Amino acid sequence: MDVVHGGHHAHRVEAALGSGAAATSSLVASWQRSSRLHRLDPADYKPPRRLGSREFDQARQRMEPLLRAAQSSLDRLYLAVGGVGCCVLLADTDGVPVDRRGAVADDDTFRAWGLWTGSVWSEDAEGTNGIGTCLVERRPLTIHCDQHFFSRNTALSCTTAPVYDHEGNLAAALDVSSCRADLTESxxxxxxxxxxDAARAIEAVAFRQAFPDRRIVLTPDAKSGSASLLALDKDDLVVGATRAARRVLGPTSEWLGKPVPAGDDAGGRTCPSEDLARAERAAMKRTLARVDGNVSAAAKALGISRATFYRKLGRVRRDPH
Incomplete structure (x- = not known):
């Protein structure tokens, strides 16, 4: 970037900070944090700080479980965006990319911009940027070109989404960055x-890896997509929930510390007789399915008489739910 353009951008940032727009603009609020909280200068041209090899190895080790869960999603995301000059970065909660995907032909360019593993992209170090601001605001966002705080980053376009672990805690930021000038809004x-989509897929894989011996089901109202999951034990008690599932059903860590049936809400409000009837219906339906609808065989398997089975079966058929 030329110095004249960089100076214009720095003046624009300073003007926005003095306008009071931080109260209504999330972008200006981030610029304000960058300037007043972190004491950064938008005209600073120093490149991003890079971790030493030992620090970087430690950062990767802390991320190891999530890194294993993320590999296929990173590959698929790169296949979707790599052909148009983008790179894919997975950063830890300190804003340090610990894994990336990119074309070899673009490596020198991205390394020069700091879009590389081991670089520090936290908001307190780099001001407003995709990775750092996403981690602060905990929401998907795009920081496009001159929305960056530093003048030297205004050639970049960065689209980032937060990634949450199996306990609903912020665990990473998934980013696609480009330094192409012809990226359209569409x-x-x-x-x-x-x-x-890739962030939610990583969360789903990580959740399944965290509960390898549990039954994984979608929440009853899975509006948040494939990452709205519950982990159930052999008795259908909830032992885990993704962040998306917690937002739908309202479970807290305290609630998950108690044995709660999958059909209950966070307050544990349910009718015991309804629970028993539901369990009975489910057991009868499963047993009938296993014996291809043979009532005599199903009754024997359940240890009850055919007459009792027929009587209960009538209730099941009247109440198919």
Missing amino acids: FVNLISVAVG
Whole structure:
């Protein structure tokens, strides 16, 4: 970037900070944090700080479980965006990319911009940027070109989504970055959808890996997509929930510390007789399915008489739910 353009951007940032727009603009609020809280200068041209090899190895080790869960999603995301000059970064909660995907032909360019593993992209170090601001605000966002705080980053377009672990805690930021000048708004929107889908896929895989011996089910109202999952034990008690599931059903860590049936809400409000009837219906239906609808065999398997089974079966058929 030329110094003249960089100076214009720095003046624009300073003017926005003095306008009082931080109260209504999340972008200006981030610029304000960058300037007043973190004491950064938008005209600073120092490149991003890089971790030493030992620090970086430790950062990767802390992320190891999530890194294992993320590999296939990172590959698929790169296949979707790599052909148009984008790179894919997975950063830890300190804003340090610990894994990336990118074309070899673009490596020198991205390394020069700091879009590389081991670089520090936290908001307190780099000001407003995709990774750092996403981690602070805990929401998907795009920081496009001159929305960055530092003048030297205004050639970049960064689209980022937060990634949450199996306990609903912020665990990483998934980012697609480009330094192409011809990225259109419509294509940036497509990237945003792809990044969000990949983040949810990583969460789902990580959740399943955290509960390998549990039954994983979608929440009854899975509006948040494939990452709205519950982990159930052999008795259908909830032992885990993704962040998306917690937002739908309202479970807290305290609630998950108690044995709660999958059909209950966070307050544990349910009718014991309804529970018993529901369990009975489910057991009868499962047993009938296993013996191909043979009532005599089903009754024997359940240890009850045919007459009792027929009587209960009548209730099941009257109440198919």
